[in-house]
Amino acid sequence: MTEILRVDQVTKTYGKRGEKQYQALKGINFAVNSGEFVAIMGASGSGKTTLLNILSTLDKPTTGNVFINHEDNSTLNANQLADFRSQQIGFIFQDFNLLENLTNRENIALPLSLRGISPRKIDPLVDKIATRLGIKEILPKYPAEVSGGQKQRVAAARALVHEPAILLADEPTGALDSKSARELLYTMADLNHNDGITTLMVTHDPFAASFASRILFIKDGKIGEQMLKNGQSRQKFYHLLIDHLDTDE
Amino acid sequence: MIWKLSVTGIKNRLKDYLVLFSGLIVASMIFYMFLSIATNPVFISKDVYGREAYLTYIFTFGIILLVIITSVYLIYANSFLLSMRKQDYGMYMMLGAKSTRIGLLIFSETLLTGFLAVLLGIILGLGLTTIVTKALVGKLGVEITHYKAILPSAIIGTLLFFVIIFLLGALSNVHKLTHTPVIDLLHEDQTPINLNHHPVLRGIEAICGVLLLAVGYYVMTLSTRYIYFLIPTALVTIIAGSFFVFNGVFTAIINYLLNKKSFSYRGINEFTLGQLKFRLQSYTKILTMISILFALALGAITVGLNFGSMKDETQKSFYYDATIVSQTPAVKKAEAKLAITNKQTYHYKEKGMHLYFNRAEFEKQPLKEIEIYFHNNQDNLPTYKVKTLVTAELDKPETAANSIFSQMVPNGIPKKIKLVSQQRWNTLNGQKKFVSYINVKDFAHDFPVIKQIQKEQLKENRNYQDIYLSSKSYNYSNMIGFTSAFEFMGFFLGIAFLTMLASTLMFKVLSGAASDKVRYQMLHEIGARPQLLRSSIRKEIGTLFTMPAILGIVDVLCGLKLFKTLLISPYHNIWIPFTIFIVLYLGYYLLTVTLYEKIVLTNK
């Protein structure tokens, strides 16, 4: 098993020196192996988004290091960081983050053209991932013309089309109704299971977390404990998780 | 409480506010300058131009145009102001502020902004006007006696105009905001864009647009006899044509490029095109207006400067630069200051009704003149040829040489010119006189000295009046007076137009910046290099600036045909106004890009 992601003693302090400071992350350590589906759970304000922003290189840790594919993020300059994101990372956000002035097809194609893939090869790749996610029909439409669940699938397609090392998702089901949420989660689990896509998802929803193979709990800026699925069924895992959260409170 | 919120709200957007504010200041500055110069008693008095009625008409026309463009500009500035504050207002309303309170807040904010800007603008305008007037007066070469730097009527006019427009703007802002659901104010960024893709309709529009433009351009080449029919027709067809071209042709080009994957799938070209495509729908009107104003402004400068070139033509149509007939110390002193390259002196004796010249002098130094050839081809200047007057014909009545020469000698018209041999001349008695024709190195440079010589000679020699009226310097100074008004008009109207249309476009682009920011943030997140984002911004805004400029330039090139009867050659030296214009326009483009990048590319 190869290690895809390693987070080493990461802390994050908001606020400038001399001003009022707030330490959102207080020394985070964990690693994710290739092919894993990891969920990070925590209450509101526990530092989930902060952590994800650091993992995705959008933000820098105050101290500590993040390695993706054994490469240390902190050594990269602005251009290298941009290239790094466009090559190694796929994103799904709570609020879809699609460009509403591009069609769904163009949205999905963007990471490929950013990587400088030959224009001839782009459409087949887009079609392939769209078929996989069941959104082939809506490719010519604009994001504003499709449903929230479909939008999130388009976002997922865009996150995966360039075959990133890791898929990062921040509350991907947050803006979806329960049916669309369920569909998206099954798709993500399927992609992880059958296509071996390493996934790291941040959520506060136990139902969403139960799709993961491992759950890390973050509390007050620290990783507390973790739960492993260990081959149990999702339903079983979900109930265990609920029990765990109940006793925790 | 709410006032405190308002102040902090403005503080947060201070930079954008400063841009808006300086734009307004410049607008009111220009407006005041134009108004005060155009209505200044000194400039509309007879001693400067001598064509009072005509000029008042031109200036009135200029002021009307300026009012129109300034109004349009202020409307867009106002909408920019609103777009900056929208979200704050929505927030206050969500927090439970009464809409009447918010209304009052918006109203006073808009009006106060406008009032302060125009006040500052007028104060700065006073300084600018003084400088510009000095330059203008220097160019006209007239002495100004009753010039007024501070013109109360212009101050009141400017103030009134801006306050009225801002009052209307404030009312419309209040109306817009209090009639928009709070939720839309808060989520202005996510308001879905009206998507309509009708390729057939676009195709028809594109064809109509091109046809209408063609008709408009063709009409302007027709005989200027029907000018009252031509101008309205051309205006209507060109405005409609431009509108359809923006809506149809440019959209078609963008769609074509979007579908051409080898282009659109490179870097973020796709995104740039998408931005443009969506913009075009909301920009069609403003781009049309800008292309027309661009044409008017560029046309004004071109025509204005072209009038200036008429005085160069005047220069070329005379062979000799000055005629000297006196030997007073004052004249001699002035003559010494000239950089003379050629001097032809002829002596004559005046006796009864005859002027006797020495033929030998003409044989040694033949008289010359300029012959002008006009061409039917409108694009060419007339050509000038130096011709030697045949000495034998100089004293033969009814010959061209004789008639030209008679006008070159004081008192030569009522009296008869005779050429005699050296011996004969020596024996003749009568008053001995002379006339010298001079060429200088640089006429425009020596013009003030030549004028001085003329003044002296007019004082001393009453007959000199006869040839004075047909002299080069007299015609030249006449022409300066005539052309300067046009030059001034064209130049300042052109610059005023340009600054306002370019900043209108700037405000339009910047008004959308807040909602564009989200998109650039997204692109940043999925790994677009900062450099790539910058280049996309430059391309996108560049296209928005270029499109109306191209149409505007074509408009001008075709529109100049209208002036073919008024100007010797409307297309002469056309690169000068074009260069001035494009450099200024480019400046505005760069400013817009810089400001836009500042808003859009700063991370949250």
Ligand SMILES: Nc1ncnc2c1ncn2[C@@H]1O[C@H](COP(=O)(O)OP(=O)(O)OP(=O)(O)O)[C@@H](O)[C@H]1O
């Ligand atoms: N830019 C910032 N400046 C200062 N403090 C911040 C900033 N961003 C987040 N914080 C603080 O850091 C802590 C962690 O925030 P974070 O957004 O990571 O929480 P979260 O776990 O994602 O919460 P939620 O589930 O509500 O999204 C919070 O207390 C928050 O107030």
Ligand SMILES: [Mg+2]
């Ligand atoms: Mg969060």
